[in-house]
Amino acid sequence: MGVGxxxxxxxxxxxxxxxxxxxxxxxPANQATALIGPSGxxxxxxxxxxxxxxxxxxxxxxxxxxxxGEIDIYSDxxxxxxxxxxxxxxxxxxxxxxxxxxDNVASGLRLxxxxxxxxxxxVVERSLIHAALWDEVKGDLKKKSGASxxxxxxxxxxIARALAVDPEVLLMDEPASALDPVSTSKIEDLIFxxxxxxxxxxxxxxxQQAARVAERTGFFLNGKLVEFDSTHKIFTNPGDKRTExxxxxxxx
Amino acid sequence: MTVxxxxxxxxxxxxxxxxxxxxxxxxxxxxLMLLCALSxxxxxxxxxxxxxxxxxxxxxxxxxxxxxxxxWDPINGNFGALPFIYxxxxxxxxxxxxxxxxxxxxxxxxxxxxxxxxRGPLAFLTELLAAIPSVVYGLWxxxxxxxxxxxxxxxxxxxxxxxxxxxxxxxxxxxxxxxxVILAIMILPIISSLTREVMIAVPYTQREAVLALGATRWExxxxxxxxxxxxxxxxxxxxxxxRALGETMAVTMVIGNSAASISKSLLAPGYSMxxxxxxxxxxxxxxxxxxxxxxxxLALFIITILVNALARLLVWAVTRGAPPRVx
Numbered sequence: 001m002g003v004g005x006x007x008x009x010x011x012x013x014x015x016x017x018x019x020x021x022x023x024x025x026x027x028p029a030n031q032a033t034a035l036i037g038p039s040g041x042x043x044x045x046x047x048x049x050x051x052x053x054x055x056x057x058x059x060x061x062x063x064x065x066x067x068x069g070e071i072d073i074y075s076d077x078x079x080x081x082x083x084x085x086x087x088x089x090x091x092x093x094x095x096x097x098x099x100x101x102x103d104n105v106a107s108g109l110r111l112x113x114x115x116x117x118x119x120x121x122x123v124v125e126r127s128l129i130h131a132a133l134w135d136e137v138k139g140d141l142k143k144k145s146g147a148s149x150x151x152x153x154x155x156x157x158x159i160a161r162a163l164a165v166d167p168e169v170l171l172m173d174e175p176a177s178a179l180d181p182v183s184t185s186k187i188e189d190l191i192f193x194x195x196x197x198x199x200x201x202x203x204x205x206x207x208q209q210a211a212r213v214a215e216r217t218g219f220f221l222n223g224k225l226v227e228f229d230s231t232h233k234i235f236t237n238p239g240d241k242r243t244e245x246x247x248x249x250x251x252x
Numbered sequence: 253m254t255v256x257x258x259x260x261x262x263x264x265x266x267x268x269x270x271x272x273x274x275x276x277x278x279x280x281x282x283x284l285m286l287l288c289a290l291s292x293x294x295x296x297x298x299x300x301x302x303x304x305x306x307x308x309x310x311x312x313x314x315x316x317x318x319x320x321x322x323x324w325d326p327i328n329g330n331f332g333a334l335p336f337i338y339x340x341x342x343x344x345x346x347x348x349x350x351x352x353x354x355x356x357x358x359x360x361x362x363x364x365x366x367x368x369x370x371r372g373p374l375a376f377l378t379e380l381l382a383a384i385p386s387v388v389y390g391l392w393x394x395x396x397x398x399x400x401x402x403x404x405x406x407x408x409x410x411x412x413x414x415x416x417x418x419x420x421x422x423x424x425x426x427x428x429x430x431x432x433v434i435l436a437i438m439i440l441p442i443i444s445s446l447t448r449e450v451m452i453a454v455p456y457t458q459r460e461a462v463l464a465l466g467a468t469r470w471e472x473x474x475x476x477x478x479x480x481x482x483x484x485x486x487x488x489x490x491x492x493x494x495r496a497l498g499e500t501m502a503v504t505m506v507i508g509n510s511a512a513s514i515s516k517s518l519l520a521p522g523y524s525m526x527x528x529x530x531x532x533x534x535x536x537x538x539x540x541x542x543x544x545x546x547x548x549x550l551a552l553f554i555i556t557i558l559v560n561a562l563a564r565l566l567v568w569a570v571t572r573g574a575p576p577r578v579x
Contacts, residue, residue: 056463058368084466094457098479108465111475158461165465 002199003069003168004029005050010064012045012054019045021223023064027216032191032200034214034231036207038246041220043203044091047171050201051086052079068169084112087162087198091174093154095146095161101128101137104146104157108165123164131160132190152183159190163198170194172202176209188213207247211235219243300553307547309539318547324511324528326536331544333551335511339428339522340552343503344496346432346518347439352489354436355444356478362444363451364473375448382441390505393434398425398506401433406519420517424508429518431507435499439492446491450484451477483567490563497556500526525552 005027012020020042027033035043048054049062052073066073073082095104103110105124114120124141128134133156137144146157155175162170172191176184191200191213204210210217211231218228219240227234227243238244245251261269304311310318310331321332362374402425409419409429419429454477462476478485508521509531515522525548536542 051464053460053464056460080466080468082466083464088464090457090460090464092457094455094461096458096461096475096479098482107462107475111462111465111467111471161461161465 002030002195002197004199005169005201006065006067007050008065008067010046010049010066011062012042012049013061014045014057015059019223020049023225025218025225025228027199027201029199030195030197031215032195032202032213034210034217035201035203035220036205036210036217036246037220037226038251039205042223043218043220044173046220047088047173047201047203050169050171051083051088053083053088055079084108084165085168087165087167087170089155089158089162089170089172089175092178093151093158095149095154095157097145097147099146100142101144101146101149101157102141105160105164107161112165124160127160127164128157130163130190130194131156132186133157133160150183152179152186155179155183155187156190159187163194167198170198170200172200174203174205177205184209207235219246221246303546303550303553307543307550309543310547311543313540318544319551322511322514326532326538326541326544329538329540331540333525333544333548335514336523336525336528336548337551337555338514339431339507339524340497340526340555342518342522343428343431343435343507343524344493346429347435347496348489348493350433350436351440351443351492355440355488355492356447356485358440358444359447359451360473360477362448364469364477375445378441378444380441381437382445386438386499386501387505389434389438390502393430393502393506394426397433398430401425401430410519417516418518421515421520423519424521426506426508426521427519428507428515428522431503431522431524432518434502434506435496438499438502439495442495443488443492446488447481447485450481450488453484454480486563486567490560493559493563494556497559498526498552500524500530503527504530525549525555 007023007025007027010020010023011018023046035046037043045054050066050068050073052062054060054062062074065075068082068086071077071082096107099107102124105127106120109120109123125134125138128137133153136153137149137157146154149157155178159170159175176187179187188209191202194200195213202210202214214231216229217231217234219226219234219238219242221242227238227240229239233239234243235247238247314321314331318331319333319337322334323330323332324335325331358374358378362371362378366374402423406419406423406425406429410423413419458480459472459476462472467475503524504527507524507527509523509527510521511523511528513520529545529548529552532541533545536545
């Protein structure tokens with residue numbers, strides 16, 4: 001089951017660039033939350049702060065607190081422990097090219113020393129079913145490499161890989177921006193089904209996508225969270241002039 | 253702004269039209285490049301034929317037994333190349349055992365761990381090792397490495413690994429082990445700098461993918477970097493091996509130059525194919541002796557080709573089914 005996320009006074013920097021300024025918000029459990037905003041507004045940095053990927057860049061810095069479930073991820077645990085509980089799907093599909101489809105999905109568990117073949121088989125099958133890829137690949141799980149799939153299939157493979165470790169939160173950083181419309185709609189259907197079991201945070205620059213999949217939407221602009229409310233409210237009756245300008249296409 | 257109508261073709265258009273179809277120069281270029289490519293085959297074929305020509309005498313006298321027997325007696329005209337082949341293969345193997353882990357370690361440190369400031373100087377220093385002439389390595393080997401091995405390293409190896417039979421017998425310092433160590437230092441830069449290059453070429457998104465699964469730094473390097481770079485690493489090891497097989501000067505100075513016996517112990521003096529050619533070519537007075545030396549050259553040539561072919565086969569077997577490069 002998913003857990004909620006409580007963000008308090010989050011600030012982030014890239015070098016001297018103050019990319020996130022005093023972010024406060026609550027992301028509810030078992031819902032999809034969309035983050036929208038123009039390029040460079042800080043929305044990607046924000047999700048990368050939720051699993052401490054931001055700090056893998058040597059010039060990056062973070063302050064503030066992020067509580068995921070019962071754990072403050074910046075003071076109670078190491079980044080490695082945190083990332084074992086939080087799945088992430090990136091903008092460009094990044095399957096492991098030297099591994100088979102099966103090994104790609106099993107990689108998270110194998111990495112952590114899990115060796116039980118019977119359970120691995122089950123997990124791989126279940127994750128691929130959840131990622132809506134099972135029917136397309138079940139014949140050559142161990143024969144084909146992860147890189148031999150199409151772009152959309154690769155992204156679903158990456159989703160299956162993230163789901164295999166049974167995360168409490170699934171972060172998606174523009175998961176469909178490099179995909180064609182058919183693949184995009186498959187990913188969106190998937191998000192719709194997955195949020196019953198996982199808390200999903202999805203960054204997108206596609207506003208229709210946010211409107212379709214998310215219960216709540218946050219609008220970022222220049223490193224600040226301008227507005228955070230139910231998706232319906234944001235798209236029909238935004239409280240801030242800047243949000244309205246953005247969603248009506250006056251800039252961005 | 254409106255563009256004024258043109259009453260005559262522009263200068264650029266006139267120039268481009270006047271150039272004709274350019275097919276002649278393009279064809280000439282193609283033939284020239286083909287010639288360059290063919291010259292490689294020509295050179296290899298020339299070397300091979302002259303080696304065979306030069307060694308005709310001993311090829312006829314000893315046949316296959318030349319490569320499998322170990323007597324080397326120029327005075328009585330008896331020649332067998334086995335000790336030299338053995339020495340070359342053993343010293344190269346020793347050098348790989350030492351150099352490969354070290355070189356990969358250096359490359360990992362430089363690409364993944366070392367602070368940015370240190371990265372340039374460290375990479376430069378490893379590459380500087382490749383610029384040292386091999387005779388200087390030889391001198392250093394004779395005056396520094398060999399005494400060091402004799403006094404500290406060899407006794408320790410004899411005590412701990414003596415039971416394997418690889419480190420036994422009189423501890424002279426010079427010998428196949430010393431030659432292997434020197435070779436290891438000499439091939440370290442090429443393996444480590446090429447390994448570094450292929451590791452840098454692995455996209456950052458691969459590292460992120462592993463990190464996001466909850467990997468430690470070592471796990472990230474193993475799964476996200478080394479796994480993707482393994483083909484390139486094997487390639488760099490092959491290049492290093494190629495250098496080790498053919499290295500002459502430094503090996504000659506520390507290997508002991510003795511073809512008396514084929515010893516299992518690495519501490520025993522040995523002889524390498526390249527060394528014997530270098531040492532004896534100027535004093536080879538009889539035709540058989542010269543021919544025998546050229547035949548050793550032929551053998552070295554063939555072994556190098558075989559090693560490369562084997563390595564390529566290995567790379568092919570490993571990569572079958574997987575795409576050759578990371579997207």
